[in-house]
Amino acid sequence: MAVSGNYSIDYQRDTLLTMSLQLAGQLESGQSAPVEDLEMAARFMNAELATIQAEGVVLRTIERTTQSITVADGAEYTLSASTLDVEPGPNGQAGVVKPSGGTDSVVTLMSRAEYLDIPDKTVSGRPTRVYVERGSSVKLVFWPKPDATYTFTYSRVRLLSDMDSGSVTLDLVRKWMQAVTFAVASQVALAKSMPVALADYLRSEAERLKAICRADDVQRGRVRFRLAHSGRRW
Secondary structure, rough: OOOOOOOOOOHHHHHHHHHHHHHHOOOOOOOOHHHHHHHHHHHHHHHHHHHHHHHHOOOOHEEEEEEEEOOOOEEEEOOOOOOEEOOOOOOHHHEEEEOOOOOEEEEEEOHHHHHHHOOOOOOEEEEEEEEEOOOEEEEEEEEEEEEEEEEEEEEEEOOOOOOOOOOOOOOHHHHHHHHHHHHHHHOOOOOOOOOOHHHHHHHHHHHHHHHHHHHOOOOOOOOOOOOOOOOOOO
């Protein structure tokens, strides 16, 4: 028996939405989904994706990137509109700065209160700390102010891409497809006045699948287990 050599199944948006409508009891096998129902389900899908990201960082959305910091631009830098946050490293590290032809040095995160407590914010030098200001946009505020041109390398958390076309695929690894499909189906069931028991089942299944995906959505490193005991003879 031949095993397929393909690994490319990644359903497009409208295929996932059709599956959601079927789960919600709105479509029979072989039927095409009305355009109005697809548009409604697409709105639910984008709302669900926003909620998934609000529940915690999705590993796929963490990207290593750089920001040029210069004397002319000062201490504050507004990041791109697709940036949700800065992912902290170990021991509160925000990233590293490197001057032209120099070596990396660590920049640590500081809170708003810590930044406000700095008595002299005009001090210049190689930045060693940064305050991540989260407002309508995400802004980096460095201290000391840069005394030269540096490259700041950090990990940003970006927003998930919108499902704004029927031919796009989820901005998530494939394991999330079923969880999102069930979540959208639960919303459709409520919108279509289907039995509450059906909507509740679809939602509970979506949450179960999301929990599985979340548990697997972590960085993996080497793990070592060590037995500890109180010195008894066994």
